[in-house]
Amino acid sequence: MKCKKIINELADYLDESLDPILRSSIEEHLGDCKDCRIVVDTTKQTIEIFCNSEPAPLPLTTRQRLHEALAKHLRHLRA
């Protein structure tokens, strides 16, 4: 298997949605190819870093404006 094929199948490989035969040949290639192994590992880490990152607290003024707008409009909508 060529490195280019690994990259093309990378998303499905990381999402564990590949059929077992293709998955097994990718893993065989990864055992021999350090560059592909690093690309797979660092792409996986990229997803995990974003997925696990906590959103920053809302800026105070943003939060104030949001809750003022909600207070104004929600009561109006309910009425």
Add this chain to the structure above:
Amino acid sequence: MNSPKLDPVESHALPSQVVKADEPILVSAAKNGDISAFETLVGRYERKIFRLTQNITQNREDAEDAMQEAFLKAFQHLDEFQGNSRFYTWLVRIAVNQALMKLRKRRPNVVSLDEEIDTGEDMMPRDVEDWGPSPQQRYEQTELSEILGKVIGELESPFRVVFQLRDIEEMSTEETAEALGLSVPAVKSRLLRARLKLRQKLNQYFKQGGSREVQKNH
């Protein structure tokens, strides 16, 4: 590293399908006009929704407006929420639409999500360098948030939006396709490019040593 928070009994399910125990009660109360129940839901999700609208619009004022409009629309249309997904997933879809409208208004010639994208660029990664375990722990939380916000902001919007829904909001490929009016293959293709581009951009922050060229056996 924090793991995604799943309800323990439903840890096999997609995060977008896991319902927090009190969510149906809050939604039901809000449907009956209980504003404080709705405000509890707002308080629970405001930070995530603002990150989403900020990531999509890349403009603070638009992000604030899109967030406000999303919450108001959600309240107005609560009767249409059937409970087939998490309330949050339903809210995300509303917020994405509001954010995309802002983005299209500001940059009408740049944003077209439904066009086929064939940049013709080589997807083979250029810099291959190990990051070591938990590279994000080398940064303070605030600094890491800034880095992530910066690199995702550098992505073109069609890639940015797909990555936001699929890998940050953890919606399924099918949910992402439906929310954006794209085909499943289009979502997969954009997601792959988005992931590789972000990996490349994060490489400058997380690599352990000097980068090197990939060996040409591809």
